[in-house]
Amino acid sequence: xxxxxxxxxxxxxxxxxxxxxxxxxxxxxxxxxxxxxxxxxxxxxxxxxxxxxxxxxxxxxxxxxxxxxxxxxxxxxxxxxxxxxxxxxxxxxxxxxxxxxxxxxxxxxxxxxxxxxxxxxxxxxxxxxxxxxxxxxxxxxxxxxxxxxxxxxxxxxxxxxxxxxxxxxxxxxxxxxxxxxxxxxxxxxxxxxxxxxxxxxxxxxxxxxxxxxxxxxxxxxxxxxxxxxxxxxxxxxxxxxxxxxxxxxxxxxxxxxxxxxxxxxxxxxxxxxxxxxxxxxxxxxxxxxxxxxxxxxxxxxxxxxxxxxxxxxxxxxxxxxxxxxxxxxxxxxxxxxxxxxxxxxxxxxxxxxxxxxxxxxxxxxxxxxxxxxxxxxxxxxxxxxxxxxxxxxxxxxxxxxxxxxxxxxxxxxxxxxxxxxxxxxxxxxxxxxxxxxxxxxxxxxx
Numbered sequence: 001x002x003x004x005x006x007x008x009x010x011x012x013x014x015x016x017x018x019x020x021x022x023x024x025x026x027x028x029x030x031x032x033x034x035x036x037x038x039x040x041x042x043x044x045x046x047x048x049x050x051x052x053x054x055x056x057x058x059x060x061x062x063x064x065x066x067x068x069x070x071x072x073x074x075x076x077x078x079x080x081x082x083x084x085x086x087x088x089x090x091x092x093x094x095x096x097x098x099x100x101x102x103x104x105x106x107x108x109x110x111x112x113x114x115x116x117x118x119x120x121x122x123x124x125x126x127x128x129x130x131x132x133x134x135x136x137x138x139x140x141x142x143x144x145x146x147x148x149x150x151x152x153x154x155x156x157x158x159x160x161x162x163x164x165x166x167x168x169x170x171x172x173x174x175x176x177x178x179x180x181x182x183x184x185x186x187x188x189x190x191x192x193x194x195x196x197x198x199x200x201x202x203x204x205x206x207x208x209x210x211x212x213x214x215x216x217x218x219x220x221x222x223x224x225x226x227x228x229x230x231x232x233x234x235x236x237x238x239x240x241x242x243x244x245x246x247x248x249x250x251x252x253x254x255x256x257x258x259x260x261x262x263x264x265x266x267x268x269x270x271x272x273x274x275x276x277x278x279x280x281x282x283x284x285x286x287x288x289x290x291x292x293x294x295x296x297x298x299x300x301x302x303x304x305x306x307x308x309x310x311x312x313x314x315x316x317x318x319x320x321x322x323x324x325x326x327x328x329x330x331x332x333x334x335x336x337x338x339x340x341x342x343x344x345x346x347x348x349x350x351x352x353x354x355x356x357x358x359x360x361x362x363x364x365x366x367x368x369x370x371x372x373x374x375x376x377x378x379x380x381x382x383x384x385x386x387x388x389x390x391x392x393x394x395x396x397x398x399x400x401x402x403x404x405x406x407x408x409x410x411x412x413x414x415x416x417x418x419x420x421x422x423x424x425x426x427x428x429x430x431x432x433x434x435x436x437x438x439x440x441x442x443x444x445x446x
Contacts, residue, residue: 022194028156039275087121150298157292256413297349325351326417333407
């Protein structure tokens, strides 16, 4: 039979994406706190990129495999939701133990498992949007994820500042501030509670008998999943290949920001990069504040971008947003007053809303419905591969080409953002007719 995906209400789309809040709260804690935590535990400045290697490698391995597995999953618990729950449990446990790390390698090991959990939960979330929503609501679905992304990371970044205001001071023997410890404990609760809410309130469309029979008839096991990924690579749509070039520059730049913004601010405003100094702890707090601010901009602008995307197209909205991000990254190292840092963060926050949504909207119309999970997993590989390139390049050139200066890493990131803006202009977006999507069977085309 032919099933027309029904339009969902605003609050139904809200509920299905609420779990994204917990996932992004976890990412927010990582983005702002991992470099300082590594520094407190004695990491060398030039080794910071290598210690961030956990995310890219786990994403490279896990995301396409989880995507292929979820495409072939069926049963009473649904297709995507079992992965949400497994990922949430892993995230919560790692967030619980992370601030109590006693050694550098304990923190690095926990980050590997934490990133694995985040990837297991997040990859099916992208496919979940395509499963549930008709083409006319894809913009709203992906931008709702941007909203929760901004909200989650905002609260993750502002939590240490809030506890600073309430008088929580001091640090553990490792040097990790108590405010950071409490923020991670809150993140452990948020991860499992928000994903649990989405799972409880959002049913998946059941598969038809024909679709279940097709899954049963297909090969299973790790080798079959690997072959599915290889075949999907060979048959990759042109739009996806073109977006991969844009994402190479885009995510290279984002990792430059996350790794070295605290060091850059500490050097530019306080004249020191010493992680044992009070000035560095103040720079750590400032990073939390400006990251929280740009994520306020993110969730505030997410729904405005829906209108712009419908009027001008996701491609040209993303082009403008990437230029704003590039200008912001080039500007930050030149700022020597804390208050002035908020100006470039406006453009950076708008760009982050676009980064978390527009590429997925550009992609959605070009991929076959029966391979949504595996292609979303592969698409996320185009996030982690640039990160791995950035890690190795920065590690090898930090003291030579980049002069041992964290500000130069941010400047390099700014140039890459502008290159990403140029690259997105070459993307050919597959047009849809704007009508509800017709799919075979009663399972969102899977």
